[in-house]
Every structure is written in C-alpha cells, then in structure tokens.
Amino acid sequence: MKQLDVFKALSNKTRLEILQWLKDPEASFPAQAHTSGFEVGVCVGEIQKKAGLTQSTVSEYLSILQRAGLVESTRVGQWTYYKRKESAFEELSKFIQSDI
Amino acid sequence: MKQLDVFKALSNKTRLEILQWLKDPEASFPAQAHTSGFEVGVCVGEIQKKAGLTQSTVSEYLSILQRAGLVESTRVGQWTYYKRKESAFEELSKFIQSDI
DNA sequence: TAGGTATATCGGGAATATCCGATATTATCA
DNA sequence: TGATAATATCGGATATTCCCGATATACCTA
Numbered sequence: 001m002k003q004l005d006v007f008k009a010l011s012n013k014t015r016l017e018i019l020q021w022l023k024d025p026e027a028s029f030p031a032q033a034h035t036s037g038f039e040v041g042v043c044v045g046e047i048q049k050k051a052g053l054t055q056s057t058v059s060e061y062l063s064i065l066q067r068a069g070l071v072e073s074t075r076v077g078q079w080t081y082y083k084r085k086e087s088a089f090e091e092l093s094k095f096i097q098s099d100i
Numbered sequence: 101m102k103q104l105d106v107f108k109a110l111s112n113k114t115r116l117e118i119l120q121w122l123k124d125p126e127a128s129f130p131a132q133a134h135t136s137g138f139e140v141g142v143c144v145g146e147i148q149k150k151a152g153l154t155q156s157t158v159s160e161y162l163s164i165l166q167r168a169g170l171v172e173s174t175r176v177g178q179w180t181y182y183k184r185k186e187s188a189f190e191e192l193s194k195f196i197q198s199d200i
Numbered sequence: 201t202a203g204g205t206a207t208a209t210c211g212g213g214a215a216t217a218t219c220c221g222a223t224a225t226t227a228t229c230a
Numbered sequence: 231t232g233a234t235a236a237t238a239t240c241g242g243a244t245a246t247t248c249c250c251g252a253t254a255t256a257c258c259t260a
Contacts, residue, residue, distance in 0.1 A: 004116065010107040010200075012218085019200055044237060057219050059238055078227045078236045089196055096193045100110075100119055112248080144207060157249050159208055178206045178257045 002068075003100075006092060009068035014051055015061050019070060021050060022084045040074050041083030102168075106192060109168035114151055115161050119170065121150060122184045140174050141183030 009015060021028035025038035029046045032038070048058040062082050065071045069088045074081045109115060121128035125138035129146045132138070148158040162182050165171045169188045174181045 004111065004113055007107050007110040007116075008217090011104065011111045013104060016104065016107075016200065023200075045235095054220060055237075056221075056239080060219085063238080075226090075237090080237060089200060093193045093196045096189055096196065100116065100123075100189065108247090114248095145205095153248095154250060155207075156209080156251075159206095160249085163208080175207090175256090180207060 003092075003095060006068045006070065006088075009064050009070060012061070014053060015065060018047060018051065018058075018061065018065065019084065021047070022071065022082065025083075034079060035076070035081070038083075040076060041072075041081030043079040043081050045079075047082065103192075103195060106168045106170065106188075109164050109170060112161070114153060115165060118147060118151065118158075118161065118165065119184065121147070122171065122182065125183075134179060135176070135181070138183075140176060141172075141181030143179040143181050145179075147182065 010019075022042060025042050029038070029042055029050065032043060032046065034043075044055070044059055044062060047062070048055050051058050051061075053061075062071065062073070066073055066082070070085060071082045072085050074083075110119075122142060125142050129138070129142055129150065132143060132146065134143070144155070144159055144162060147162070148155050151158050151161075153161075162171065162173070166173055166182070170185060171182045172185050174183075
C-alpha cells in the first residue's frame with residue numbers, strides 16, 4: 001500500500017462516493033440480474049449509472065481505486081465486478097493513527 | 101473538517117513529510133534559538149530548510165495543511181509556529197473506519 | 201524612522217488530474 | 231461467423247496542482 005497513491009485516490013468526490021456505495025451495495029444499487037447477490041461486487045455499468053459520468057471515466061476511476069489497493073475486481077463473463085478491500089481501510093486507519 | 105480537502109492536503113509527498121516531522125519536533129529539528137521548546141510548534145523557516153523547497157512554497161503548503169485542519173499556527177513576534185492538531189488525525193481515523 | 205528578518209501573497213510556467221468521445225478488447229449468443 | 235453487450239484503453243481539451251521568483255506585509259531593533 002503506497003500511502004500517497006491512496007490519498008490521491010481519495011482526493012476526488014466521485015471516487016469517495018463510489019467507495020461509500022460499495023460499502024452497502026444492497027442499499028445503493030438495484031439487484032443485478034446477472035448475479036444472485038453482491039458477494040462478488042458491483043458491475044461497472046451500475047456504478048457508472050449511479051455516478052452519472054461516462055463509462056470511460058468511471059472505468060478509469062475504478063482502476064485508480066484498484067491500483068491504490070482500495071478495491072478489487074473479479075471478471076465474470078462480460079462483467080467486471082468491483083468490491084471494497086476492507087483490509088485496506090483498516091490498514092489506512094492504523095497508518096493515520098500511528099505513522100502519519 | 102471537509103474530508104475531501106483533508107485528502108487533497110495529504111496527497112503530496114512534502115506535506116506528508118512535514119506532518120511526520122511535526123510529530124516529533126525534537127527529533128526532526130534543531131533547537132530553536134527564539135523559543136524554549138517546541139510547545140508552540142516549529143517556525144516556517146526551519147520547516148522550509150528541512151523540506152528543501154522555497155519559502156513561498158512551504159508557506160503555501162503549511163496554509164493548505166491549516167485550511168484542512170491538520171495543523172494550527174501561532175504568531176509570536178516575527179515567527180509563525182506550526183504544530184499538529186492531533187484531534188484532526190483521530191477524527192480522520194474514525195472517519196475512515198466508519199464513514200468512508 | 202530606517203533597515204533587517206520572517207512570513208504571506210501574487211503571477212505564472214510546467215506537470216498532472218479530470219472527464220470526455222472514439223475506438224479496442226473480450227465475452228456472449230444466435 | 232457476425233452482431234451485440236460490457237469494459238478497457240487512447241487522445242485530447244480544460245482545470246487544477248506544483249513550485250518557483252518577485253513582491254508585499256508584519257515585526258523587531260538600532
């Protein structure tokens with residue numbers, strides 16, 4: 001976890017919102033027709049609709065979050081599902097408490 | 101505390117270093133001739149020398165950190181002393197644990 | 201009051217981020 | 231195989247950040 005990249009990833013309103021939506025997908029997104037639940041994450045298209053930005057922008061934002069280690073992705077068929085990596089947030093919280 | 105501004109303030113290598121230096125001024129800076137200890141903080145000039153950037157840049161960086169609520173300043177004579185606001189880091193840590 | 205020191209602010213060139221449309225890639229399905 | 235759907239990548243216009251030198255402001259001291 002490269003701290004500077006984490007903070008840069010968090011320095012954008014939309015990316016912060018995405019992380020918050022992913023915290024409670026059931027409450028934030030409609031049920032996905034192509035999967036049973038949200039175990040594997042939320043697909044890019046749903047996140048894009050909710051964010052109200054273009055597909056390319058949201059795809060890029062998700063890869064920024066992933067490079068920072070804040071989310072992880074799983075490809076299933078034609079969909080890529082993104083979900084939070086909770087361990088990264090614990091680590092970040094500890095970093096702020098003790099190292100910063 | 102405006103979270104986005106906090107993360108923007110933390111998205112810079114030098115500003116992160118400054119915060120770390122201010123965590124232990126005795127270890128990070130030479131004794132200041134004009135004050136007894138570091139109770140009131142560290143003056144801009146010392147921080148600037150250590151950062152190796154120009155005076156104007158460091159002054160601006162400190163005010164970015166201050167606007168984000170991460171440090172506070174005290175003017176004494178011709179010196180401005182900056183020190184950390186520990187409460188802001190606790191608050192940030194909690195925010196990451198529960199809100200992000 | 202004049203001159204020196206510490207800091208803040210201003211204006212700007214270069215680098216980076218934001219966000220878009222167009223296009224490429226990958227998977228599905230008839 | 232060809233059409234379609236989901237996502238990723240590319241190229242670029244615009245906005246923001248980085249960091250500087252020049253200058254302004256505030257304070258101290260002779």
